[in-house]
Amino acid sequence: MSSVESKTAKTLAALDAAQPQPVVALFAEVRARFDAEAAAAHDEVSWKLFRDAWLGRKSGVLTQITDNWLKPASPELKRAVGAALNELRAHVEAQIEARRVALEGAADETTLARERVDLSLPGVVRPVGSRHIIRQVFEEIERIFLQIGFSVAEGPEIESPYYNFEALNIPEFHPVRDDMDTFYLELPKGAPGQLLLRTHTSPVQIRTMEKQTPPVRVIVPGKVYRRDNPDATHSFMFHQVEGLAVDTDITFCDFTGTIEYFVHEFFGPGVKTRFRPSYFPFTEPSVEFDASCIFCAGRGTAAGGGACSKCKGAGWIELFGAGMVDPAVYGFVNYDAAKVSGFAFGIGIDRLAMLKYGIDDIQVFFQNDVRFLRQFP
Amino acid sequence: MKVVYNWLKEFVDLTAPAEDAASRLALSGTNIGGIEQGAQGAVIEAELTTNRPDCLGHYGLARELSAIYRLPLKPVAPKPAESAAKAVGAVRVEIQSPELCGRFTARVIRGVKIQPSPAWLRERLEAAGVASINNVVDATNYVMLELGHALHAFDYDLVRDHRIVVRQAKPGEKMKTLDGLERQLTPGICMVCDGDGTRAVGIGGIMGGTETEISFSTKNVLLECAWFEPVAIRRATRFLRLYTEASTRFGRGADPELAELASRRCAELILQLAGGELLAGVVDAYPGKRAPKKIALHRSEFLRIMGVDVPDKEIEAILAALGFAPVRVDAQRGAAGSLLAAWECAQPSWRAEVEREIDLIEEVARIYGLDKFPPRFPVARKAAARLPHAAAEERLRERLMGLGYREIVTIPHVAEERNELFRPAEATPARLANPLSEEAGVLRSTAAVTMAAALEWNLNHGQRSARLFEIGRHYRLQGQQSVETRVLALGATGEAREKGIYDAARAFSFADLKGDLDAAGAFAGGFRWQPEGGAWLHPARCGRVFLGAQELGVAGQLARRVAERLKLRQDVFLAELLLDPLYVAMRAAGDARRFVPLPRFPAVERDFSLLLADGTSFAAVARVIQSLGIAEASSIEAADLFRGKNVPAGKYSLLVRVLFQSPTSTLTEAQITDFSGKIVATLEKQLGAQLRAG
Numbered sequence A: 001m002s003s004v005e006s007k008t009a010k011t012l013a014a015l016d017a018a019q020p021q022p023v024v025a026l027f028a029e030v031r032a033r034f035d036a037e038a039a040a041a042h043d044e045v046s047w048k049l050f051r052d053a054w055l056g057r058k059s060g061v062l063t064q065i066t067d068n069w070l071k072p073a074s075p076e077l078k079r080a081v082g083a084a085l086n087e088l089r090a091h092v093e094a095q096i097e098a099r100r101v102a103l104e105g106a107a108d109e110t111t112l113a114r115e116r117v118d119l120s121l122p123g124v125v126r127p128v129g130s131r132h133i134i135r136q137v138f139e140e141i142e143r144i145f146l147q148i149g150f151s152v153a154e155g156p157e158i159e160s161p162y163y164n165f166e167a168l169n170i171p172e173f174h175p176v177r178d179d180m181d182t183f184y185l186e187l188p189k190g191a192p193g194q195l196l197l198r199t200h201t202s203p204v205q206i207r208t209m210e211k212q213t214p215p216v217r218v219i220v221p222g223k224v225y226r227r228d229n230p231d232a233t234h235s236f237m238f239h240q241v242e243g244l245a246v247d248t249d250i251t252f253c254d255f256t257g258t259i260e261y262f263v264h265e266f267f268g269p270g271v272k273t274r275f276r277p278s279y280f281p282f283t284e285p286s287v288e289f290d291a292s293c294i295f296c297a298g299r300g301t302a303a304g305g306g307a308c309s310k311c312k313g314a315g316w317i318e319l320f321g322a323g324m325v326d327p328a329v330y331g332f333v334n335y336d337a338a339k340v341s342g343f344a345f346g347i348g349i350d351r352l353a354m355l356k357y358g359i360d361d362i363q364v365f366f367q368n369d370v371r372f373l374r375q376f377p
Numbered sequence B: 001m002k003v004v005y006n007w008l009k010e011f012v013d014l015t016a017p018a019e020d021a022a023s024r025l026a027l028s029g030t031n032i033g034g035i036e037q038g039a040q041g042a043v044i045e046a047e048l049t050t051n052r053p054d055c056l057g058h059y060g061l062a063r064e065l066s067a068i069y070r071l072p073l074k075p076v077a078p079k080p081a082e083s084a085a086k087a088v089g090a091v092r093v094e095i096q097s098p099e100l101c102g103r104f105t106a107r108v109i110r111g112v113k114i115q116p117s118p119a120w121l122r123e124r125l126e127a128a129g130v131a132s133i134n135n136v137v138d139a140t141n142y143v144m145l146e147l148g149h150a151l152h153a154f155d156y157d158l159v160r161d162h163r164i165v166v167r168q169a170k171p172g173e174k175m176k177t178l179d180g181l182e183r184q185l186t187p188g189i190c191m192v193c194d195g196d197g198t199r200a201v202g203i204g205g206i207m208g209g210t211e212t213e214i215s216f217s218t219k220n221v222l223l224e225c226a227w228f229e230p231v232a233i234r235r236a237t238r239f240l241r242l243y244t245e246a247s248t249r250f251g252r253g254a255d256p257e258l259a260e261l262a263s264r265r266c267a268e269l270i271l272q273l274a275g276g277e278l279l280a281g282v283v284d285a286y287p288g289k290r291a292p293k294k295i296a297l298h299r300s301e302f303l304r305i306m307g308v309d310v311p312d313k314e315i316e317a318i319l320a321a322l323g324f325a326p327v328r329v330d331a332q333r334g335a336a337g338s339l340l341a342a343w344e345c346a347q348p349s350w351r352a353e354v355e356r357e358i359d360l361i362e363e364v365a366r367i368y369g370l371d372k373f374p375p376r377f378p379v380a381r382k383a384a385a386r387l388p389h390a391a392a393e394e395r396l397r398e399r400l401m402g403l404g405y406r407e408i409v410t411i412p413h414v415a416e417e418r419n420e421l422f423r424p425a426e427a428t429p430a431r432l433a434n435p436l437s438e439e440a441g442v443l444r445s446t447a448a449v450t451m452a453a454a455l456e457w458n459l460n461h462g463q464r465s466a467r468l469f470e471i472g473r474h475y476r477l478q479g480q481q482s483v484e485t486r487v488l489a490l491g492a493t494g495e496a497r498e499k500g501i502y503d504a505a506r507a508f509s510f511a512d513l514k515g516d517l518d519a520a521g522a523f524a525g526g527f528r529w530q531p532e533g534g535a536w537l538h539p540a541r542c543g544r545v546f547l548g549a550q551e552l553g554v555a556g557q558l559a560r561r562v563a564e565r566l567k568l569r570q571d572v573f574l575a576e577l578l579l580d581p582l583y584v585a586m587r588a589a590g591d592a593r594r595f596v597p598l599p600r601f602p603a604v605e606r607d608f609s610l611l612l613a614d615g616t617s618f619a620a621v622a623r624v625i626q627s628l629g630i631a632e633a634s635s636i637e638a639a640d641l642f643r644g645k646n647v648p649a650g651k652y653s654l655l656v657r658v659l660f661q662s663p664t665s666t667l668t669e670a671q672i673t674d675f676s677g678k679i680v681a682t683l684e685k686q687l688g689a690q691l692r693a694g
């Protein structure tokens, strides 16, 4: 070692190597020395020392050869020295890399066993948030209707009787008011009118049509309130998505086509739809809309025999009410009932979520137990 | 209504099984609750919509089935034997309030024998869900269930002067109804009275009185079959909170023309069940007689609404079966399928709600079958738009979820007592006039109150750590107006980091809440914090959040006093921020955002370990450093903070990290030393800060 180091510290002239022959011999000597030392690099520490001894920028052997042999060499020798140095460098670099790979491959098995991760352990758990399931269902409904040109609108939850009832063709003492038990606000004495909590999102139909002329296509999500005693299927606050489309050429067929599209997008293409005539003061013809039961595929029988508990054996599940906008409603918003037509629907979001996810108690939505929230990531 | 299928067969020769009929009814507008088999055969539970009072009797549903199956409907034409004596001489009727009572018919049956009804009648009433009382009362109920028109039988001898006076109730008037309750009345309620009209013997169309009730000693019967104004009936039932079979039928609109027929049918039945003789004719006061309305139906309008045509024959058959007597009136008469075809229809007296062309269109469509109108997809003519703030709300929601918050949805009804704990003094609460309970008597004045309740629910159900947010509204009154304001509520409790294999536990603190809010505020250019919060917050751990000069809300730890009231046994952190100004600022900040070139020269960090008096804020330190005007001091941060060991009382230790950077050159050691020296000297001079060794 010392002989090589002492030689690379000297110039070629000092080594009496003025001809290519001795130069080649000198390089062969250095290379032999390198090969010998390489074998001695048996672990990471000795390999690093070995690498630095040969490739170190300041005092590595190759740097010394460059500084002491190549740079001062006579012009006639420079070419030979350069070629020999390049060859040596390629060899040294390749061998050092090969040595590293070999060392890593042969690393101590006990170390690896100690370091090996246990894949059955959890990773670091960072807190993650989630959307409420009501919100998720609404976003799905919004996506479906945005695709077919329905914009989103909203309106106040505290409404006047005019928007909640009268303008929707529900005058005072109309029998359907008995079915929509209503919360009223306590107002200061002398207040000119009443305020109530809207019993449906339909008032926003009126507010939307007051603001714009046809064509109108909106969906309206929001909270609605009915003064029902709470139980597993009733909450005095729940959520609806109102839909309204009014144009000069909308027919009942367009209405059923739109609803069918929605149901196929939401529940899947295999679901069948059915429209039953019904009655709402602000639509005519009015329908109740049913989808084939997603739990028994419309058969009405449960997998284990007996009637399907979700559709009570009917094979159909009542989804929501809808219909063609009653012409009387247009009178309240200065639309010409002889020229325009349209349809409206009111989807219960909570009910849809209960159906889709098999939730049997509506109250669980609003308790906000984190064990419930976690189930809908 | 319970519909006895065999009863329907008395009016239509139905051959289809009850299940088929029920299904066809359901698809033509009569909602079916179910079918049960009993001693009387199939009983169908029909849930009728309020617009179909005509179907509150078997005959009305038989008419529906006759239209559905195209089978003839048998007429009801009772011809009871009458005595020589006339009813006109035996009873007088005077309607003083024709606006409440449009028709009043009276018949008299003499010499009846009141006794229990025969088995066939009792069983049929029972199948229809009506209890049997005696033969005469049962006859009135039977006719009500058969024809859908309510009747009332009086004991003729107990009706003073054999005279009926119909008038509205007087202020303060009272009467005892058949159910034994004394009823407080009010003007607008229609009273059936006797004699000189002072004594009420029944509330018209709702319930009779006890004083003229049929009993087993009744010999002679006065049979009332009248027509009462529906809106007045609905007002009265709501005022009295008294809902009866009669009030349901009159309240939804009975058929005035049917009154005489129903009376005749009932008289026939009474003669059959109780014997006696029927006085000839009827006393019929009918001030409300209306001429039948004419309604036109045009094929062009049908097509415009429904989109698909229905053949002439179908239209005519359906309308005829339902009683509309359609007549082609257009010039193309006889040209089948003409687009110009028009029919004139007569409104049947039992279908007062069918008044317009659209009503006829619905009649045709529902019987023809809604499944015969093929679904089609309408073409949109305008681009769809989300709500103006939808994008900002979504970014905010995503950020909060990224920070580990779960979204909640709450019912805004809260107990006033709770609302008061959180309500800012200037906010007027929105109270309900008719709450379901005191626990839900007021709409929340802030979303903090419902957020606290959500955390409370979780703590009470063994969930000790929770991070929640809600995007909702709070509700207040401003004078006589309601104000709904979009707000964000945050709530957190328990561990910010749970103990696990890799980490130690760390409790959620005010700093977590502030950091999370600031992460959201970054979208809007950053929040500014000011001391103090609401009275419901811990006085030392709270702050007000601002965007520029606009206050957005408060954040902090729930005050111990409030936490104790709510029985919360661990620290709870809450915030409520206004969303509309935040959304506006988010949009503005987004529009104004521009790229800042990355620095080309290295930055040098210097730490200053300072000993400061308690109460000297980091902001004060930063301000002093900034006041030196060292342009190269590109950031000033608090890197560490501690009290206690080795720190004298009344002082705390703050490690301030200043980053020096120049956009034009690499800073030299001499420059850094110069800056540092100035900083230390100024902090010592202005804040009394001491530089700690090391």
Ligand SMILES: [Zn+2]
Binding pocket: A293, A294, A295, A296, A297, A298, A299, A300, A301, A308, A309, A310, A311, A312, A313, A314, A315, A316
């Ligand atoms: Zn099913």
